[in-house]
Amino acid sequence: MDYQSTLDEICAELKPKLGMEGAVANYIPALARIEPCQFGIALRTRNGEEAWAGDATTPFSIQSISKVFSLTLAMRLVGEQLWERIDREPSGNPFNSLMQLESEQGIPRNPFINAGAIAVADRLISSGYAPKTEMLDMVSSLCDEPIEVDREVAASEAATGFRNEAMASFIKSFGKLDNDVATVLDLYYRQCAIRMNALQLARATGYLCRDGAHPYSGIQVISDRQARRINALMLTCGTYDAAGEFAFRIGIPCKSGVGGGIIAVVPDTLSLCVWSPALDENHNSVLGQEALELFANRTGLSIF
Amino acid sequence: MDYQSTLDEICAELKPKLGMEGAVANYIPALARIEPCQFGIALRTRNGEEAWAGDATTPFSIQSISKVFSLTLAMRLVGEQLWERIDREPSGNPFNSLMQLESEQGIPRNPFINAGAIAVADRLISSGYAPKTEMLDMVSSLCDEPIEVDREVAASEAATGFRNEAMASFIKSFGKLDNDVATVLDLYYRQCAIRMNALQLARATGYLCRDGAHPYSGIQVISDRQARRINALMLTCGTYDAAGEFAFRIGIPCKSGVGGGIIAVVPDTLSLCVWSPALDENHNSVLGQEALELFANRTGLSIF
Amino acid sequence: MDYQSTLDEICAELKPKLGMEGAVANYIPALARIEPCQFGIALRTRNGEEAWAGDATTPFSIQSISKVFSLTLAMRLVGEQLWERIDREPSGNPFNSLMQLESEQGIPRNPFINAGAIAVADRLISSGYAPKTEMLDMVSSLCDEPIEVDREVAASEAATGFRNEAMASFIKSFGKLDNDVATVLDLYYRQCAIRMNALQLARATGYLCRDGAHPYSGIQVISDRQARRINALMLTCGTYDAAGEFAFRIGIPCKSGVGGGIIAVVPDTLSLCVWSPALDENHNSVLGQEALELFANRTGLSIF
Amino acid sequence: MDYQSTLDEICAELKPKLGMEGAVANYIPALARIEPCQFGIALRTRNGEEAWAGDATTPFSIQSISKVFSLTLAMRLVGEQLWERIDREPSGNPFNSLMQLESEQGIPRNPFINAGAIAVADRLISSGYAPKTEMLDMVSSLCDEPIEVDREVAASEAATGFRNEAMASFIKSFGKLDNDVATVLDLYYRQCAIRMNALQLARATGYLCRDGAHPYSGIQVISDRQARRINALMLTCGTYDAAGEFAFRIGIPCKSGVGGGIIAVVPDTLSLCVWSPALDENHNSVLGQEALELFANRTGLSIF
Structure with missing residues (x-):
């Protein structure tokens, strides 16, 4: 063709x-x-x-395209246990909704809504993942060119990310986030800011x-x-x-x-x-x- | 293979x-x-x-497998207008939930949940569809054998179908069901009871x-x-x-x-x-x- | 004063x-x-x-002021058992919402929202209440003048009451309405139409x-x-x-x-x-x- | 008597x-x-x-009894403007629910649920309130005895208060919290820990x-x-x-x-x-x- x-x-x-x-x-x-x-x-x-x-x-x-790469890494590093913390169903609600998290006790509906990607980031950190380099290394290798994070974007996301903080804290309140909210969101904002x-x-x-x-x-x-x-x-x-x-x-x-x-x-x-x-x-x-x-x-x- | x-x-x-x-x-x-x-x-x-x-x-x-056949008929008889009354998104809620109907003003999320299939049945009736024969004729032709409705099942569904009545009345209360609730549900129960x-x-x-x-x-x-x-x-x-x-x-x-x-x-x-x-x-x-x-x-x- | x-x-x-x-x-x-x-x-x-x-x-x-009179009658005729079918909490939702009925399995939040008044009407009928006369008799006695139902209003409510039908059918689907939806709503519309x-x-x-x-x-x-x-x-x-x-x-x-x-x-x-x-x-x-x-x-x- | x-x-x-x-x-x-x-x-x-x-x-x-005292202070210090950030209706949901905050865009239903008390604390801080002394002074005066905060309780609340952090961050994400989440919660935990x-x-x-x-x-x-x-x-x-x-x-x-x-x-x-x-x-x-x-x-x- x-x-x-x-x-x-x-x-x-x-x-x-x-x-x-x-x-x-x-x-x-x-x-x-x-x-x-x-x-x-x-x-x-x-x-x-x-x-x-x-x-x-x-x-x-x-x-959010980065959620595909973080899920890929989590499947590789965490394996099937990943799914004890994240479901695999469409949400039927906006990507940044907290409602479902409440009725479903801190288990995000899928890894591609924000709550799910935050849960994936937490799993990556617990698996011994190297937050500053591992995703960039994988993505750079996959496209055969060096890839960078846009630090200004990452910093801006962090400075205004109250909704994501709410989501991460909410997941943590159900005992479903093992790492610090700040550590998890730092990783999450870095991956979103890849250029x-x-x-x-x-x-x-x-x-x-x-x-x-x-x-x-x-x-x-x-x-x-x-x-x-x-x-x-x-x-x-x-x-x-x-x-x-x-x-x-x-x-x-x-x-x-x-x-x-x-x-x-x-x-x-x-x-x-x-x-x-x-x-x-x-x-x-x-x-x-x-x-x-x-x-x-x-x-x-x-x-x- | x-x-x-x-x-x-x-x-x-x-x-x-x-x-x-x-x-x-x-x-x-x-x-x-x-x-x-x-x-x-x-x-x-x-x-x-x-x-x-x-x-x-x-x-x-x-x-509910009959919902595929009723959707097929509705696509043929009603065309694109069908989608003015029914959405095409996963619901994220149980198949017989009324909650989403309320926040979405009588537009079912998709034609495969009960509310959606009821809306499809309403569209079929308004299109001049022959309720007693048309689906049976199509299905019989498709499998090359005569197919029947199980009248006992249809009657039982009708006798206990309060949730479906609630759903149909609810859709009608938003002005999104043109035919009588009883007429629409009669068609719906017949199609579900196909053997x-x-x-x-x-x-x-x-x-x-x-x-x-x-x-x-x-x-x-x-x-x-x-x-x-x-x-x-x-x-x-x-x-x-x-x-x-x-x-x-x-x-x-x-x-x-x-x-x-x-x-x-x-x-x-x-x-x-x-x-x-x-x-x-x-x-x-x-x-x-x-x-x-x-x-x-x-x-x-x-x-x- | x-x-x-x-x-x-x-x-x-x-x-x-x-x-x-x-x-x-x-x-x-x-x-x-x-x-x-x-x-x-x-x-x-x-x-x-x-x-x-x-x-x-x-x-x-x-x-809806009639809901006070129907509750009064139900307290007299049904007694404490009334509360097995109706709760006593503010709803936090619009008066004609069906959402709470779903999560609370057909038990209306209180007798003053529509769902609750429908449940009260059902209890009255089951208690042997005389639907055509008993409320009018009580209200007429209470204000010392003959009181009537506005038949045109009652008929109009019935002709357009799809939301109430949805509600009553929904309650019935949870096994929490003993009488026919039509019988219950007929009583409900009559009481609402009192002048x-x-x-x-x-x-x-x-x-x-x-x-x-x-x-x-x-x-x-x-x-x-x-x-x-x-x-x-x-x-x-x-x-x-x-x-x-x-x-x-x-x-x-x-x-x-x-x-x-x-x-x-x-x-x-x-x-x-x-x-x-x-x-x-x-x-x-x-x-x-x-x-x-x-x-x-x-x-x-x-x-x- | x-x-x-x-x-x-x-x-x-x-x-x-x-x-x-x-x-x-x-x-x-x-x-x-x-x-x-x-x-x-x-x-x-x-x-x-x-x-x-x-x-x-x-x-x-x-x-949560402290919510009465913080509301008293806020009525005195902030006046009617308080109600631009907090509603006055029963919630119909558990005291620590985030659902209503989402549909109501960061305005808590009333000052006596946690979200509402957090919003009150934010208003107090913005009004120039002295967080370490003002409530204790008022309460001590009202009961004519010196009253203290239980520091262990306050510290424990802070260490495990992920749900409250989620709530405060969520309110802030709607632009309805003017002070830092940590500052607001610090005040909130102190008031809850009064003995x-x-x-x-x-x-x-x-x-x-x-x-x-x-x-x-x-x-x-x-x-x-x-x-x-x-x-x-x-x-x-x-x-x-x-x-x-x-x-x-x-x-x-x-x-x-x-x-x-x-x-x-x-x-x-x-x-x-x-x-x-x-x-x-x-x-x-x-x-x-x-x-x-x-x-x-x-x-x-x-x-x-």
């Missing part, structure tokens, strides 16, 4: 819509000042073929379309089954309150972030990243979603 | 577990008296190859693995895209509160019913039905789930 | 505000066409002294400020303790979502109705009724509340 | 029940080790007459039955109206999830604490404190409630 032409067409088709709908995340200054009229898309096939278009090499804050571009993310998520094998070295990052399970979680829980809608309209496992990025995995075929900073009311990139729908329609790629 | 051997093995492996866990649905006598120690499994591939094992030809009450066996259901759901084409005639029942969307909804919403778990462990779109049946669709490959009446606390068949997990593991079939 | 002057002053003070705020209940035509610019107030002391002002002899639909004027209501509620003794005959309607308990329930639960605010600002037990009436009881001292049809967002009469606050401030009457 | 005999009788009647029901609060060691078989009761009339019985001079941790005995509390709450006037000096602590409003809030919100039940059975405004104390105010008549450490499932003292019910029945004192 001529993926490059497809991406070029999608890019051309969406360009006139840049800036017409949605708004950039504005809860911290470093995100609020991002120019909304940007759009980039990139993919890498199972066999290493690559294609990209638009602002595919402009770095952005990966935010990557669409092409790097398309490469770095390649293991999810290759049965868990590293996109360059071929070494297993996680097992085949673990990779499929992450894809399943992305489909049912990866796009906040719109997971059902993504499955219905796009039919490809995705994970979005408030930086405007969305990664998508067609199992056994390709990994893709689209980025455009203006978000809809569900916190998903407006043009990112549209691009994914166009891509699914034109290529016929869908898991259903 | 030698599907017959796989089904035989699964059947042999699960036989010793018959009756060890779970309990049959007991909210109406006609379901409560079902012998729990039964297990049947059947599949039909896209190309018409069939395999079955165990009690695959024993009829049972399809219950079929696992082999018939494996055949009848064949259009979902054939791009919407009738399993025998090849005529489009619904479009390719509609079929894929039903599969997507089954994956995100088809198994009550356990949809995330099904996706995670089994990775195949499924729809379950309290009669103990579960249908499963591997897109472009095969449709399958497993039946065993003892249910877990989520109202899904205990051995049905186990059979599907074994099947997915042995065949490597998964959409992820 | 010169109650007549106080009521005259309040009436004069509020007249300029007639029609400036709030709106009449509009869920049924018979209530929607009520002229909003009306205001009446009446009281009767423990010793039989009376005072009234404004539209105190214009009849209106007593609506009385402010003076009649001030007289009829006299037993609540006289230790349960009939305002004319002196015979015990209910016991001293039962009367005090009804007053307590009015204070904690009598004014929908605004019970805390009424206690804080007015400090007198009250029960309001969507017809615009509010009854108030100063224990051992007097019973009062104020009426003005325009309601605030909590479904309490705007000027009725203001009149009660003025009355409490001028007379110094407060239970706190 | 011979209050001393009444208290003696109640004490004698309840002694055989000591230790039979309920359990002491066990969330911190300093409370968990309290001997449950203790009971004390004390009252002081509007005119300064006093009576007490049992362990009325044994000090205990006043815990007093039943007689001291009966004296110190005397202003609530004397139109706001200091029980010894007669100087206004707060205005008449403010005192009545605190009494109203105690009645509708003072005893956690059991406020309706207290009003129904006892009919006197009360505020309870997990240390086992309950204060009660009969307006214009007397203030009372009962203490017994074993709590029921609503966190109210088992024998404390029983004593209050006996007291209300024997004296006929009730606000209804």
Whole structure:
């Protein structure tokens, strides 16, 4: 399939819509000042073929996309015990809701809502994980380029993260967080503040379309089954309150972030990243979603 | 692939577990008296190859599996307007909860929870649908055998269906149900009380693995895209509160019913039905789930 | 105390505000066409002294005020067993919410929300109560004038009462309603549709400020303790979502109705009724509340 | 009335029940080790007459009873603006629930649930209040004896107060807490850890039955109206999830604490404190409630 032409067409088709709908995340200054009229898309096939278009090499804050990487690390380091502290069901509530935590006694619904990612961070710390280097090392290796944390973003998140503090303290009040709230959130904010571009993310998520094998070295990052399970979680829980809608309209496992990025995995075929900073009311990139729908329609790629 | 051997093995492996866990649905006598120690499994591939094992030809009450057929009819008869009355998101709440209806003003979360199926039934009636014959005609044609409603079950459901009456009246109180509560529920109870066996259901759901084409005639029942969307909804919403778990462990779109049946669709490959009446606390068949997990593991079939 | 002057002053003070705020209940035509610019107030002391002002002899639909009379009858006819089906706590939710019924398994929070009054009606029917006459007989006796049901209002409530049907069916689904939904709601709608004027209501509620003794005959309607308990329930639960605010600002037990009436009881001292049809967002009469606050401030009457 | 005999009788009647029901609060060691078989009761009339019985001079941790004192201070120091940050309605949810805070955007339902008391503490700090001395000074003056904070209890509360941290952070995330979470909670834990005995509390709450006037000096602590409003809030919100039940059975405004104390105010008549450490499932003292019910029945004192 001529993926490059497809991406070029999608890019051309969406360009006139840049800036017409949605708004950039504005809860911290470093995100609020991002120019909304940007759009980039990139993919890498199972066999290493690559294609990209638009602002595919402009770095952005990966935010919640990092939850895929932290879950990957936790599956590797913690194993099945991870699931004693985190459930695997869609939440039916906003990504930062505390209500379900109360009725479910501190067990977050899944690892892709904030509460779940905080619980994952706690498990990583308890497993002996090296917080300052281990995720950056893994991600750098996966995309074959050095990756950094945006310290300004991390500091801003920390300075305004009262809701996340509430969530972490609440989990801890149920005896389901073993480490200090501050330590856990420090790790969580660092991972959210990682900066990557669409092409790097398309490469770095390649293991999810290759049965868990590293996109360059071929070494297993996680097992085949673990990779499929992450894809399943992305489909049912990866796009906040719109997971059902993504499955219905796009039919490809995705994970979005408030930086405007969305990664998508067609199992056994390709990994893709689209980025455009203006978000809809569900916190998903407006043009990112549209691009994914166009891509699914034109290529016929869908898991259903 | 030698599907017959796989089904035989699964059947042999699960036989010793018959009756060890779970309990049959007991909210109406006609379901409560079902012998729990039964297990049947059947599949039909896209190309018409069939395999079955165990009690695959024993009829049972399809219950919520009928929601797939009513949604199919509604997509055909009502089209996109259907979605003005029903959302497409996982609910995060039990299948018969009224809470979300209240905060979401009478719009059910998806067509596979009871409230959603009641809303679908209302849309069907308003579209000029012939309630006594149309679903039976479609299902009979799809499995190439005459199918009937179990009148005792339908009458029992009606006699004890206060929760469904509450739900329908509640939707109507928001102005989101156009027909009489009694008329809508009469249709709903009839569809739940359809009796079929696992082999018939494996055949009848064949259009979902054939791009919407009738399993025998090849005529489009619904479009390719509609079929894929039903599969997507089954994956995100088809198994009550356990949809995330099904996706995670089994990775195949499924729809379950309290009669103990579960249908499963591997897109472009095969449709399958497993039946065993003892249910877990989520109202899904205990051995049905186990059979599907074994099947997915042995065949490597998964959409992820 | 010169109650007549106080009521005259309040009436004069509020007249300029007639029609400036709030709106009449509009869920049924018979209530929607009520002229909003009306205001009446009446009281009767423990010793039989009376005072009234404004539209105190214009009849209106007593609506939820009837819940005080049905509770009185149920305490007399059913006794302590009544409380096996109804709790006695403020709800913290809107008067017609179904959410709490779900988490509390069909036990309404108190007898003054709709669900609770429906449960009371069910208990009355099971106790052998004569639905067509018993409440009218009691109320007529209490105010010493014949009282009637407004049949048009009762019929309209029945024709549009889907939310109440939902509630009654929901309670029944938990096994907490012994009679038919239709029978129970028929009684409930009849009591809501009783027509009385402010003076009649001030007289009829006299037993609540006289230790349960009939305002004319002196015979015990209910016991001293039962009367005090009804007053307590009015204070904690009598004014929908605004019970805390009424206690804080007015400090007198009250029960309001969507017809615009509010009854108030100063224990051992007097019973009062104020009426003005325009309601605030909590479904309490705007000027009725203001009149009660003025009355409490001028007379110094407060239970706190 | 011979209050001393009444208290003696109640004490004698309840002694055989000591230790039979309920359990002491066990969330911190300093409370968990309290001997449950203790009971004390004390009252002081509007005119300064006093009576007490049992362990009325044994000090205990006043815990949530302190919310009455902090509200008193906030009414004095902050005035009406206080109510921009706190509502005045019963919550209908457990005292430490976060659910309502989410749907109500960081505005606690009332000042007597934990979230509300935390918001009050924040308002006090912003008003220039002297955290280390001001409440102790007021309480010492009110009961005419020096009162101290139990530092061990305060430290334990702080060390395990993750739920309170969650609540404070959550309020702050809605922009409704102006001071640091740690500063606010430090004040909150100090006030909860005040140690007093039943007689001291009966004296110190005397202003609530004397139109706001200091029980010894007669100087206004707060205005008449403010005192009545605190009494109203105690009645509708003072005893956690059991406020309706207290009003129904006892009919006197009360505020309870997990240390086992309950204060009660009969307006214009007397203030009372009962203490017994074993709590029921609503966190109210088992024998404390029983004593209050006996007291209300024997004296006929009730606000209804």
